[in-house]
Amino acid sequence: MNLSTHRTDIDPRPGQAPTAAAPAIEVVGLERRYGDFHAVRGISFDVHPGEVFALLGVNGAGKTSALEVLEGLAAASAGSVRVLGHDPRRDRAAVRRYLGVLLQHSGLPGDLTVRETVHTWARTLTDPRPVAEALEQVDLAGRADIRVRSLSGGERRRLDLAMALLGRPRVVVLDEPTTGLDPESRRAVWGIVRNLVDGGAAVVLTTHHLEEAEELADRIAILQAGLVVLSGTPEEISATQPATIRFTVPEGAPPLPSLAGVRVERTAHQVELSTFALQPTLTQLMTWAGEHDLELTGLQARAASLEQAFLAVADGALPTAA
Numbered sequence: 067m068n069l070s071t072h073r074t075d076i077d078p079r080p081g082q083a084p085t086a087a088a089p090a091i092e093v094v095g096l097e098r099r100y101g102d103f104h105a106v107r108g109i110s111f112d113v114h115p116g117e118v119f120a121l122l123g124v125n126g127a128g129k130t131s132a133l134e135v136l137e138g139l140a141a142a143s144a145g146s147v148r149v150l151g152h153d154p155r156r157d158r159a160a161v162r163r164y165l166g167v168l169l170q171h172s173g174l175p176g177d178l179t180v181r182e183t184v185h186t187w188a189r190t191l192t193d194p195r196p197v198a199e200a201l202e203q204v205d206l207a208g209r210a211d212i213r214v215r216s217l218s219g220g221e222r223r224r225l226d227l228a229m230a231l232l233g234r235p236r237v238v239v240l241d242e243p244t245t246g247l248d249p250e251s252r253r254a255v256w257g258i259v260r261n262l263v264d265g266g267a268a269v270v271l272t273t274h275h276l277e278e279a280e281e282l283a284d285r286i287a288i289l290q291a292g293l294v295v296l297s298g299t300p301e302e303i304s305a306t307q308p309a310t311i312r313f314t315v316p317e318g319a320p321p322l323p324s325l326a327g328v329r330v331e332r333t334a335h336q337v338e339l340s341t342f343a344l345q346p347t348l349t350q351l352m353t354w355a356g357e358h359d360l361e362l363t364g365l366q367a368r369a370a371s372l373e374q375a376f377l378a379v380a381d382g383a384l385p386t387a388a
């Protein structure tokens with residue numbers, strides 16, 4: 067699978083020269099209301115060419131509502147969104163050519179074949195990729211003559227992706243690109259996304275698979291009830307949570323050493339330590355065990371994960387740092 071070349075230049079805004087530093091997507095104070103309901107309550111982020119930005123959050127957090135404004139499908143209730151310097155709704159014609167969108171639910175007609183579907187869409191684009199190449203990329207070349215209604219859920223999702231990338235987009239919005247895909251297909255999609263950004267595209271995606279965000283995203287924002295509650299690189303977000311050390315103390319062991327800043331939970335002989343200083347805590351623990359000639363069975367030390375941070379946000383636990 068490979069993607070052919072992508073142009074990495076950015077359309078200058080009227081009166082402006084293109085600069086390498088210009089973000090491909092700029093979102094400032096975006097709000098989205100449905101009647102009285104405030105689904106997105108003032109979020110800001112930008113995405114540069116060659117970067118993957120992931121919007122995470124539990125169901126209903128506001129991810130799709132925000133993406134629909136980027137896609138030009140809905141108006142912002144307040145705030146502004148720029149894609150390649152343009153308003154994606156008002157200047158739809160200027161943006162459309164450079165924008166690839168994978169909606170959460172697509173509605174392709176079921177009675178066309180896969181090849182006919184892609185051909186039909188390609189005819190509406192300025193500089194489409196060859197249909198055979200597009201199908202090859204998502205591993206659907208062997209299904210080209212099958213009617214869309216006969217495709218499996220995962221195959222249909224890969225067809226959606228082929229359509230989103232057909233026009234060689236420089237800005238790509240992917241709403242849950244791998245939902246319903248098996249692990250192998252999911253990894254293939256990750257490869258496609260990496261190729262896109264290597265070619266200079268700016269990618270925004272949503273996902274409920276945290277390992278996907280960890281694998282792909284350069285930066286992440288976690289949304290809750292329409293607000294960004296944590297943002298940064300995957301490492302920065304993970305680092306808002308403590309590392310965990312678990313072990314079993316042997317019968318008759320002396321009391322644990324005093325460990326400053328470490329939370330200790332103990333049930334019978336099972337011990338769990340939560341610490342923001344994994345190495346010093348481990349060193350103190352090992353020194354203590356060595357001095358008393360103790361064997362700590364089942365010893366495990368695990369750095370904090372993105373999943374831990376995500377769950378802490380979902381549980382309403384305030385992050386300790388951001």
Ligand SMILES: Nc1ncnc2c1ncn2[C@@H]1O[C@H](COP(=O)(O)OP(=O)(O)OP(=O)(O)O)[C@@H](O)[C@H]1O
Nearest residue numbers: 100103105123124125126127128129130131132170
């Ligand atoms: N057309 C609509 N009218 C009224 N409320 C809506 C509408 N569309 C979305 N909502 C509400 O806005 C909130 C945010 O929905 P949204 O689909 O943006 O969330 P999400 O983070 O994408 O969720 P998911 O992970 O389930 O896709 C939800 O409470 C949803 O019920």
